Amino acid sequence: MTSTSARERREARRYAMERELAPHVDPRWAEAALLELRIEGVAGDRIGEALGEVDSHCAESGEDAYEAFGDPVAYARSLELPRSPDQGSAAIVRTVLPTVVQLAGMFLTLWSVPALAAGDAVEITVGQVLAGAVLVAGLLLLAWRSEPVLRALVRRPVLGTVAFGAASAALVVPLLLLRGVLVTLPAAATGAVGVALLVAGVAVDLSRARRPDADDPVLAPLQDVGTATRRRRQSRRVGLVAALLVPAWTLVVGVLLWWLA
Structure with a gap:
């Protein structure tokens, strides 16, 4: 009984938005269609309108969404709804750029911490530069071609996990093998530049997350004001948390490196 109740609560949380937007539609069907349209x-607002039309048909006819509209992914594609200008490749790349700046700041900061603790200079190696360049290039490529990547992750999560592990290993290998020193820099200066880049990237991300037009929640055509406001606040909160992930990770790893040094 407890196990069943816990499973029901998990499902209720997972499909809360789908049941709110389309209460007469199987939430699994609604979720698949919603994800495809998001990808x-x-x-x-257009996604909410599309789900609302499906819900109206199912409510009036009594048909199941699978019977009336078939496969949810195929149906979502058949609608051929226009892509939002804010979701184009160029717009996504612009969105990712502050994160790239944060990552550059994270690398410089973390490379500086052990040297600061030991009173040494920072030695920038070939492997470090190569790993950083590969990571930045990979992020920009994923941002530019995000749709096929997201679709693959949704349909094949295990493959996505394996690919992520392989990519992480590919970044570690240059760090371990290519240890030739390119340049030696003062640790304090390198750390200051790293922190400055982190702060700059976070500032841009936070300012963008606070903009009124930054959030794009899925809303029904006649969504009540309270729910719409709640969804926008949730979307904005996610953006704020995302903006702080890199500096938070930098702080945790930096403290660990200082302690180990």
């Missing part, structure tokens, strides 16, 4: 870059 295609459709604006939130």
Whole structure:
């Protein structure tokens, strides 16, 4: 009984939005259609409108969404809804750029911490530069071609996990093997530049997350004001948390490196 109740609570949380937007539609069908439309870059209000039309048909006819509209992914594609300008490749790359700046700041900061603790200079190696360049290039490529990547992750999560592990290993290998020193820099200066880049990237991300047009929640055509406001606040909160992930990780790893040094 407890196990069943816990499973029901998990499902209720997972499909809360789908049941709110389309109460007469199987939430699994609604979730699959919603994800596909999100991957295609459709604006939130258009997604809500599409789900609302499906819900109205199912409520009036008594048909199941699978019977009336078939496969949810195929149906979502058949709608051929326009991509939101904010979800285009160029816009996504611009969104990712502050994170790239944060990552550059993270690398410089973390490379500086052991040297600061030991009173040494920072030695920038070939492997460090190569690993950083590969990571930045990979992020920009993923941002530019995000749709096929997201679709693969949704459909094949295990493959996505394996690919992520392989990519992480590919970044570690240059660090371990290519240890030739390119340049030696003062640790204090390198650390200061790293922190400055972190702060700059976070500042841009936070300012963007606070903009009124930054969030794009999925809303029904006649969504009540309270729910719409709550969804926008949730979306904005996610953006704020995402903006602080890199500096938070930098702080945790930096403290660990200082302690180990």
